[in-house]
Amino acid sequence: MSPEVISVLVLAALFVVATVRNVHLGAAALAASWLVGTLVFGVDVETVVAGFPAGLFLTLVGVTYLFAFAEKAGAISAIVYAAVRLVGGRISLIPWVMFVVTALITSVGALTPAAAAIVGPIAMGLAKRHKIHPVLMGMAVIQGASAGSFSPMGVYGVVINTIVAKHDLPSDPALLFGVSFAFILATVAVAFLAFGGLALVRADRRTDAGHAPVLDRPTVDAKLVWSLVAIVALGVEAFVFQHDVGFVALLLVVVLSAIFSKTAQGAVSNVCWPTALLVCGVVTYVNLLQSQGVVDWLGSSVAAIGAPLLAALLILFIAAVVSALASTTGILGALVPLAVPFLMTGEVWAIGLVAALAVSASVVDCSPFSTNGALMVAYTEERERDNAYRQFLRWGAALVVVAPVASWGVLVVVPSL
Template sequence: MPTALLSIGVLAAVLALATVRPVNMGVLGLVAAFFVGSLIGGESPDDVLASFPAELFVVLVGVTYLFAIAKNNGTVQWLVEATFRLAGGRTSAIPWVFFLLSTAICGIGALPPAVGAILMPIAMSFATAHGLRPLLVSILIGLGSTAGSFAPTGLLGVIVHGVQEKNGLASNPLLLFACTFGIGTAVAVATYVLLARRQAPAVVVADSPGAATAPPSTSLSPQQGLTLLGFVVLTVGALVFGLDIGFLALTVAAVLALAFPATSRSAVKEVSWDIILLMAGILTYIGVLQRNGTIDWLGTSVAGVDSPLLAALLICLIGAVVSAFASTTGILGAVIPLTVPLIATGEIGAIGFVAALAISSSLVDVSPFSTGGAIAMANAPEPERRRIYRGLLRFSGAMAVVGPLLSWSILVAPGWL
């Protein structure tokens, strides 16, 4: 037990330090793995690195590299323009345009902060021009990112599926996406009803004073068409034929790079190396915990809990609160393996519990202390920034309670997943 408590304490310290200091959590995770594994546990460096997530590494590199190419060659911008046209100039539809855009772009492998950086300046311009509340569009962009990120080709969906497989947990990528998309959309509808105010008669966006901020209509170039075809191949290959999504994404990216080297040359620099380092470090340390008996000790502790359902709810609540201040990616990578003993009791379904934890940890991602929230405030009109800060704080505080209770009551308590 002393080693287990020390190991958990080190994990808590890693999460805390990465929250209050600008240090990549993965670096701290690798240091923790060396400290606990080698200096305390007597493992060799090779033993410590045995839990390095090589398969997940390939997946993350492949997916984010492909998205970087799509962004550089204008495919992402084309998706933005095409979706704006679907709004048909209706002001009331604009928040939902941004919701669907963030869902779609995150669904093809983009990081939510990257989506915020792409969409938030445009969203704030549209909100100002058409009398919409900037708080509403910023929250819907965040919720759209949550809805899309857990798609089978979304970054968080890939991570969660990889962690589940690595720890022998049942997984269903499509069901995870359906759950996160459904609850994320329901929260978005409720938010829209609460925050949307009566608008002036709809105006045509192209003729409005804010029209200069809207992307011009463009046709689909051959390069963009091939990129979209690559996304189709990636989705069908992974879901229908069971091909490895990491190597498949790398293959599609390599074809695009060979065919169009000019727009692909800088994409390697734009791969999300910080996220890849974060996941590699955290999962390497979790592997040390599995070998030194910490996970087994947690299993024994869970066995003594009177109600596994209550324990599951508490874990979801903790995940939500911590994620409001820390990386959702890191939280999921660290907490999902620690739920194995609770799931092993047989009273909690793995698929439903992990989906509930994913939803709980991601609905708070528009917290003003998160990257997404900071991007929203930075792009808001100056008079609105204080209001947006207070609004995001209230929303994330509510989601830290509502998210776990809602997802737990739907996905965990009934026992159908």
């Protein structure tokens, strides 16, 4: 049995064991990374450790720490108050506002994890306050970040359009953006229906939503003001200066804690350490597979299949599965070039397959093993976090199947008829 096959089977086994036994998946994945790396691939420990997503760990810890402090300082409540007033009390509109805001941020070039890291805590604070389902709110933020990223200035759009242009393939950046946005918007609409959106609409009508509900106005003091300043500074640093979100958040919360030491008590305990271990463990294992060429092997094996439409569908499934466990930008950067020889044959519509790849790789970011999905789980109210994790996992698993099939049918099969 080849090392590639063994490593894929081990990954599947990790999920099975963690599901049926009381084993922490992140810890199991880290242990498996060492065993598979050293025994199967024959690499040293340094190579295994190199796959640990330090940036993701810092983002999870730094941002959740900063917003834990901001919550204790009353800043999150102030933002919630302002947001509800902004939509005139129509609670059902809040998830859509979060979707649009996040999409606008990423459409001008901000990284999706940075946008999710800033908007996520505010959105989840609104969800907690107004009893909006956390999966609905999380989907709005995650999918908004992905939708905006396919604009010609967005990160995903730049990656795909650059690769396509390099290989002289037919391209249409506006069409890629429009198609991806439409598919992603549809997933949010489904989530809205599945997680209580219609009940929110009915509640708005019953309470005369044209007027904002009575809310407790937060007490404005120094710690609240400086917490808001820190959140704004984090956004400016992330979106304008492109500095590391995790490090900037840690710096800001350390300064705030030094000034307002009483407020800082207990904030660090609200950092979502189990989620950080879970996600970083799984990503370390997947990064090991990528570094050892397992993803390239999968893509090449599929591209060699004689039936064009079947090969296209399998490529989309690989994009969805791997992206649900790792970097969307990375998988787009890996699979689009791998699909180039297949695309150049002209047997399928190149623009359609590229767009389908974009959709399949991005909508699964709601998986709790993806950066944005992990952030939403981390920001969910603690007593609901385990349930939210399971629901994000189920939703992500469903999209791993549905997104490739739907995008394949609409963008690959129909144009080929």
